[in-house]
Amino acid sequence: MKRIFKFLLLALTVLLVVVLYRTFTFKAGAALQVLDREEVSVDPKVLGGAIRYPTISHKAEMIDEEAFAGFHHYLDSVFPLTDSLLEKETINGYSLIYTWKGSDPDLDPLVLMAHQDVVPVEYSTQEQWDFPPFSGSVTDKYIYGRGTLDDKGCLVAIVYAVENLLKSGFKPKRTIYLCFGHDEEISGRDGARIIARTLEERGVRAAMVLDEGGTLSRGIVPGIEKEVALIGTAEKGYISLELSVDLPGGHSSMPEKRTALGILNQALYTLEENPFPERLTPPLEGFVDNVGPELPFIQKMAFANTWLFKPLIYNVYRQSASGAALIHTTQVPTIFQSGVKDNIVPNRAKAVVNYRLLPGDSPEEVLKRSKEIVNDTAVRISVYEDVAIPASPISPYRSEPYERLGSAVRAIYPEAVVSPYLVLGATDGRYFYSISQHVYRFSPFPMEKEDLPRIHGINERVSVQGFENSVSFYATLLKDWGNQ
Numbered sequence: 001m002k003r004i005f006k007f008l009l010l011a012l013t014v015l016l017v018v019v020l021y022r023t024f025t026f027k028a029g030a031a032l033q034v035l036d037r038e039e040v041s042v043d044p045k046v047l048g049g050a051i052r053y054p055t056i057s058h059k060a061e062m063i064d065e066e067a068f069a070g071f072h073h074y075l076d077s078v079f080p081l082t083d084s085l086l087e088k089e090t091i092n093g094y095s096l097i098y099t100w101k102g103s104d105p106d107l108d109p110l111v112l113m114a115h116q117d118v119v120p121v122e123y124s125t126q127e128q129w130d131f132p133p134f135s136g137s138v139t140d141k142y143i144y145g146r147g148t149l150d151d152k153g154c155l156v157a158i159v160y161a162v163e164n165l166l167k168s169g170f171k172p173k174r175t176i177y178l179c180f181g182h183d184e185e186i187s188g189r190d191g192a193r194i195i196a197r198t199l200e201e202r203g204v205r206a207a208m209v210l211d212e213g214g215t216l217s218r219g220i221v222p223g224i225e226k227e228v229a230l231i232g233t234a235e236k237g238y239i240s241l242e243l244s245v246d247l248p249g250g251h252s253s254m255p256e257k258r259t260a261l262g263i264l265n266q267a268l269y270t271l272e273e274n275p276f277p278e279r280l281t282p283p284l285e286g287f288v289d290n291v292g293p294e295l296p297f298i299q300k301m302a303f304a305n306t307w308l309f310k311p312l313i314y315n316v317y318r319q320s321a322s323g324a325a326l327i328h329t330t331q332v333p334t335i336f337q338s339g340v341k342d343n344i345v346p347n348r349a350k351a352v353v354n355y356r357l358l359p360g361d362s363p364e365e366v367l368k369r370s371k372e373i374v375n376d377t378a379v380r381i382s383v384y385e386d387v388a389i390p391a392s393p394i395s396p397y398r399s400e401p402y403e404r405l406g407s408a409v410r411a412i413y414p415e416a417v418v419s420p421y422l423v424l425g426a427t428d429g430r431y432f433y434s435i436s437q438h439v440y441r442f443s444p445f446p447m448e449k450e451d452l453p454r455i456h457g458i459n460e461r462v463s464v465q466g467f468e469n470s471v472s473f474y475a476t477l478l479k480d481w482g483n484q
């Protein structure tokens with residue numbers, strides 16, 4: 001008995017020593033190189049002006065030609081050097097490729113992306129804006145309007161950075177492409193997809209592609225006060241499944257035991273009772289490794305010892321919807337249709353369930369798994385509207401392009417914690433894996449918790465300081481990549 005007790009005590013001590021050792025030696029990956037911040041001259045009204053063109057994405061066949069043409073003309077007029085010195089092509093009517101030719105053809109090009117289109121403003125919310133959403137109003141502190149955060153802010157900051165570098169006489173060794181799609185908000189199929197295909201056909205292999213998607217947040221990651229730069233190294237996939245049941249209904253005064261509505265209801269319930277298992281994918285493992293060392297002691301200890309505390313970590317993620325979405329493939333019913341009158345048993349019931357896939361879960365597996373779980377031949381399950389997008393490949397975060405990107409962030413925000421991340425939504429970046437394995441997603445505009453609902457929401461805005469910093473960020477990045 002005594003020996004068992006002694007043995008247990010020894011085992012516990014060893015465990016404690018290992019856990020504490022790992023906690024105290026827990027440090028973020030590679031040290032980032034220190035880059036000098038590229039100073040720029042910026043007028044916030046230039047972004048305000050860009051907001052005034054309502055380049056709204058409704059449907060592919062409803063493009064506002066005038067708005068896009070006006071926007072293109074506007075870019076030419078406010079960035080005259082870019083207009084005259086870079087080659088500009090219009091792709092598929094509205095998308096743009098700018099080519100800034102480098103002097104050394106042996107260096108793989110750099111691709112910077114953003115999208116021109118914006119989401120509509122819900123009519124009923126128009127009155128709640130402090131300034132009309134397409135006025136591009138500029139105050140001492142903020143630039144307001146639809147598209148400032150998503151994604152004209154990035155687009156204008158990128159071209160502004162190029163304009164500043166051209167003015168300073170900078171000539172890149174490496175070719176630089178600026179790629180601006182026009183339909184990101186409705187899938188990017190006619191814009192970014194065609195741009196990527198065009199570059200691929202020309203034999204372009206890019207050293208790095210940078211699109212929107214990751215954020216520079218302040219106070220959003222619990223336990224960390226300073227800025228956290230989340231660089232999206234992958235994005236989730238997308239599929240919806242349609243479940244339908246056809247069963248003769250009839251008069252509600254003498255119903256059959258099984259009804260279309262009841263069966264469908266049972267199927268949805270069974271799916272909900274069987275969520276996808278939780279797991280850490282490489283972007284999240286990278287997040288744990290890079291953000292973990294900055295956390296308060298107890299959390300740091302958990303993150304440093306995932307081999308022991310994984311259930312604890314999952315529990316933390318599970319607390320919020322956005323956290324839970326990072327660790328499993330989500331499923332949620334989004335459409336339910338059945339019935340026309342209160343005294344008729346419907347012949348048909350139909351529902352749609354939307355899935356967002358973790359890297360590693362394929363659309364085919366999701367369909368197969370759902371059929372197995374529902375396990376009822378009365379329920380037909382098929383892919384909704386033929387859209388099945390697998391999760392993107394995963395761009396490596398232990399790589400030179402990633403580290404150089406992180407260094408450019410640190411040039412502007414020296415204290416920032418830089419970390420890989422999994423992007424929950426879809427970006428145009430996913431089309432660019434055909435020309436590069438280094439596709440990253442990051443927008444340099446600082447975001448606080450209260451800014452999150454502004455994306456696609458009311459009073460979308462960026463700060464004047466944040467805009468200037470963003471131009472500086474792209475200029476620093478371009479100079480670093482352009483020099484070597």
Ligand SMILES: [Zn+2]
Pocket residue numbers: 115150151184212
């Ligand atoms: Zn966007």
